[in-house]
Amino acid sequence: MARCAVCDVTSSYISKEIGVCLRCIRERPEDALPHAMCAHRRSRTAFGLPERPPKNPDGLTCKICVNECRIPENGIGYCGLRRNEGGKIRDVSSQRGKLSWYHDPLPTNCVGDWVCPGGTGAGYPEYAYCPGPERGYKNLAVFFHACSFNCLFCQNWHFREETLKPRTRSVDELVADVVERTSCICYFGGDPVPQLPFSLRASRLAMERNKGRILRVCWETNGSMNRHLLDRMVELALKSGGCIKFDLKAWNENL
Ligand code: SF4
Ligand code: SF4
Ligand SMILES: [Zn+2]
Incomplete structure (x- = not known):
């Protein structure tokens, strides 16, 4: 059972972790999505993963997926797999x-x-x-x-x-x-x-x-x-x- 932080409705269908109801996510995304994004942030930092896809204009571009990360020097891509070390992608490869x-x-x-x-x-x-x-x-x-x-x-x-x-x-x-x-x-x-x-x-x-x-x-x-x-x-x-x-x-x- 949790309460929606946007419309104040209480229901067992509301996730405590997300903190907003399905209706508000669908119909009032501008109010609801910031709450959902907090849950995403918490879930990623718990594993040391980047909160969102890096978009550094000077970073290395990876085009393997829709995130199209631009990874800064010493940073990692959203998936956590690719590291920019000295201008080269490290950690995983086709091999x-x-x-x-x-x-x-x-x-x-x-x-x-x-x-x-x-x-x-x-x-x-x-x-x-x-x-x-x-x-x-x-x-x-x-x-x-x-x-x-x-x-x-x-x-x-x-x-x-x-x-x-x-x-x-x-x-x-x-x-x-x-x-x-x-x-x-x-x-x-x-x-x-x-x-x-x-x-x-x-x-x-x-x-x-x-x-x-x-x-x-x-x-x-x-x-x-x-x-x-x-x-x-x-x-x-x-x-x-x-x-x-x-x-x-x-x-x-x-x-
Ligand atoms: S670094 Fe990972 S998340 Fe980012 S574009 Fe490449 S595959 Fe996708
Ligand atoms: S062929 Fe094998 S791997 Fe492919 S869907 Fe069927 S069970 Fe799964
Ligand atoms: Zn709601």
Whole structure:
């Protein structure tokens, strides 16, 4: 139960953290959004992440996602992954990333499972090993440790505990874990967007090393990527029989 700081209504549907009601966010954004922004600020500073995308006119520009950060010397991008050190972007690249991974037996809890070749056999025999769910095969789930958004009630919020840790892993390490029974790779997180150059490179290498057999490449994303990178993703997903799953966060711009 909380009270809306704008219209004074009390309701169990009002989040204590945000402090304003849904109606005010939709209909009185100029009054409500400053309260919501405070909640965002608190949630980011708790993890040492920048409060908003840096826009330093002399900073280094990153165009991987819609934030289009301009990162000042010794500063980091909104996602927390890219650091401007002496005029060069450091920390992650198309070769090294901040991520972890594990195998999940198919059929799995992947959101595309009810339509995809792995869960249904759609596209068999070109894109699926069986005419039904691919029992006996595995999905390589790749969890990225950063995001380009800051959803306040993120179900995978714990990725933020990893974002600023220095450890990175290489494309080769990930691809080496694609085994004979891996029939799909799914990138999620956090969100794959801030590390798309890494997942695109890893996917190409994995497909090359597994030529002649089915290996689907899928992404689950908030859709905030640069369009050119989206084109590359679509090419690989279509070629391999994989899916791109867009997680639409809100239909109303103020949300
Ligand atoms: S990927 Fe990260 S550094 Fe690049 S624009 Fe997006 S939030 Fe900023
Ligand atoms: S990774 Fe792709 S093919 Fe595999 S279960 Fe998920 S949506 Fe289906
Ligand atoms: Zn209200």
